[in-house]
Amino acid sequence: MIDRRKFIQWAGASGIAFSSVGWSLLARADSKKKNSTKTGTSTGVPANTGIKGRVVVIGGGMAGATVAKYLRLWGGTGVAVTLIERDSAYTSNIMSNLVLNGSRTIGSLQYGYGNLSSRYGVKVVQGEVLTIDPVGKKVVLAGGTSHAYDRLVIAPGVDFDILPGLESSAAQAKVPHAWKAGPQTTALRNMITAMPNGGVFVMSIPAKPYRCPPGPYERACVVADWLKTNRPGSKVIVLDANPGITAEVNAFTDAFYNVHADVIEYQPGVTITSVDATTMTVDTSIGNIRANVLNLIPPHRAGKVISANGLTNTADGRWTKVDVLSYESTTAPGIHVIGDASATTQPKAGHIANQEAKVCADAILRLLSGLALDPSPHTNSACYSPITATTASWLTANYRYDAATASMVPVPASSGEAAARSTKNFDEMGKWFAALMGDTFA
Numbered sequence: 001m002i003d004r005r006k007f008i009q010w011a012g013a014s015g016i017a018f019s020s021v022g023w024s025l026l027a028r029a030d031s032k033k034k035n036s037t038k039t040g041t042s043t044g045v046p047a048n049t050g051i052k053g054r055v056v057v058i059g060g061g062m063a064g065a066t067v068a069k070y071l072r073l074w075g076g077t078g079v080a081v082t083l084i085e086r087d088s089a090y091t092s093n094i095m096s097n098l099v100l101n102g103s104r105t106i107g108s109l110q111y112g113y114g115n116l117s118s119r120y121g122v123k124v125v126q127g128e129v130l131t132i133d134p135v136g137k138k139v140v141l142a143g144g145t146s147h148a149y150d151r152l153v154i155a156p157g158v159d160f161d162i163l164p165g166l167e168s169s170a171a172q173a174k175v176p177h178a179w180k181a182g183p184q185t186t187a188l189r190n191m192i193t194a195m196p197n198g199g200v201f202v203m204s205i206p207a208k209p210y211r212c213p214p215g216p217y218e219r220a221c222v223v224a225d226w227l228k229t230n231r232p233g234s235k236v237i238v239l240d241a242n243p244g245i246t247a248e249v250n251a252f253t254d255a256f257y258n259v260h261a262d263v264i265e266y267q268p269g270v271t272i273t274s275v276d277a278t279t280m281t282v283d284t285s286i287g288n289i290r291a292n293v294l295n296l297i298p299p300h301r302a303g304k305v306i307s308a309n310g311l312t313n314t315a316d317g318r319w320t321k322v323d324v325l326s327y328e329s330t331t332a333p334g335i336h337v338i339g340d341a342s343a344t345t346q347p348k349a350g351h352i353a354n355q356e357a358k359v360c361a362d363a364i365l366r367l368l369s370g371l372a373l374d375p376s377p378h379t380n381s382a383c384y385s386p387i388t389a390t391t392a393s394w395l396t397a398n399y400r401y402d403a404a405t406a407s408m409v410p411v412p413a414s415s416g417e418a419a420a421r422s423t424k425n426f427d428e429m430g431k432w433f434a435a436l437m438g439d440t441f442a
């Protein structure tokens with residue numbers, strides 16, 4: 001177990017802990033005296049590091065926005081970076097559970113792409129990539145325009161399976177998963193506030209791997225806490241496909257069996273067979289359960305652009321396995337996959353997506369420069385989990401590259417969870433979030 005002070009040093013308000021990545025390239029650029037004092041933008045993009053290349057990034061979420069920014073910041077103006085994002089602004093999943101209890105608005109979680117273009121010179125294109133041509137080295141958008149690349153980074157996040165019974169869009173609207181923040185989050189909030197006293201909120205958690213391991217348990221706590229005060233007598237039933245709590249076991253065991261024991265009923269090892277959105281009933285391995293609000297989080301897979309272009313390569317056909325020294329696909333040369341869509345030993349989390357993006361940016365710049373890859377990258381992940389409207393817990397994990405297994409392995413001495421939930425943790429959660437989002441989008 002690590003102590004709180006150390007955790008804050010690694011992941012807290014002073015900024016997101018950087019792995020050693022990137023600095024070696026900057027040092028190399030600085031050593032080229034002719035370039036060391038010039039900057040191409042007011043925020044430190046070097047005018048010329050000697051590195052040249054075209055990088056296209058698909059997806060402007062936690063991973064894609066970070067890699068685009070750091071490719072420019074470390075690579076300089078010779079590296080042309082095009083970021084292609086479907087939406088005009090990004091809505092953060094992180095903190096979106098706090099929309100459900102009314103302590104945040106969905107608008108407060110939105111981030112534009114203006115900084116990436118004006119401060120770092122990233123070319124931001126709004127559009128959806130449909131086709132990837134690895135031979136012609138170009139991507140094609142829904143409207144037919146294409147963008148050529150020397151290296152491609154794909155960071156599309158996840159897509160969701162359709163649960164049996166929820167095939168129609170009308171049924172899906174009645175049972176929002178809200179595991180991608182946006183309109184579904186607002187819809188779920190409205191459903192919760194429309195619940196009667198003594199109502200039943202049923203949620204499900206898919207089998208691992210899914211995005212944000214503590215997130216569903218955090219949601220159960222936030223909703224239970226709100227219902228306790230505002231809809232007395234209500235219940236939260238948690239149907240977990242996993243055999244037990246998958247993250248922050250101490251915090252959530254305390255939350256489920258102590259803090260919210262009067263509201264939360266936790267059922268591990270449950271399989272969902274079908275859903276009836278008309279009767280608001282879910283058929284499961286432990287029987288039929290009827291709810292006022294159904295919030296079922298389906299199993300995930302890499303964002304569709306990956307499967308549609310034949311880029312999944314794991315045994316289950318859902319993710320892209322990558323070399324974690326560069327995040328290059330193990331089967332598609334020149335194509336890097338970062339964030340939730342890649343299969344690594346690290347959690348699918350926004351903080352890790354930011355870290356993977358930096359390792360990837362560093363690796364691409366080295367590849368464009370003909371340098372060897374950094375042989376020992378480090379990454380870290382942090383996550384704060386609200387347990388009530390004023391208290392939170394946290395979890396952190398540090399990873400190092402293990403050459404024997406060619407994977408990222410946790411560093412036990414600097415990984416662990418908070419000793420107890422507290423209001424101080426809750427306050428620090430806001431600082432951590434601001435630092436992470438600033439590092440990604442500002």
Ligand SMILES: Cc1cc2nc3c(=O)[nH]c(=O)nc-3n(C[C@H](O)[C@H](O)[C@H](O)COP(=O)(O)OP(=O)(O)OC[C@H]3O[C@@H](n4cnc5c(N)ncnc54)[C@H](O)[C@@H]3O)c2cc1C
Pocket residue numbers: 058059060061062063064084085086087090092093094095096097127128129130155156157158178179180181211212215303304305338339340341348349350351352353382383384
């Ligand atoms: C409720 C909740 C709470 C969470 N809390 C935390 C937390 O406390 N800490 C933490 O670290 N993580 C947390 N997470 C997880 C975190 O949000 C994800 O792990 C993170 O967003 C993954 O980043 P990404 O870049 O891979 O995907 P995303 O952030 O989802 O970004 C993917 C982007 O790609 C775009 N895109 C997809 N396909 C295309 C295409 N074909 N063309 C163009 N654009 C495309 C999408 O529009 C999207 O903007 C939470 C998640 C949820 C749901």
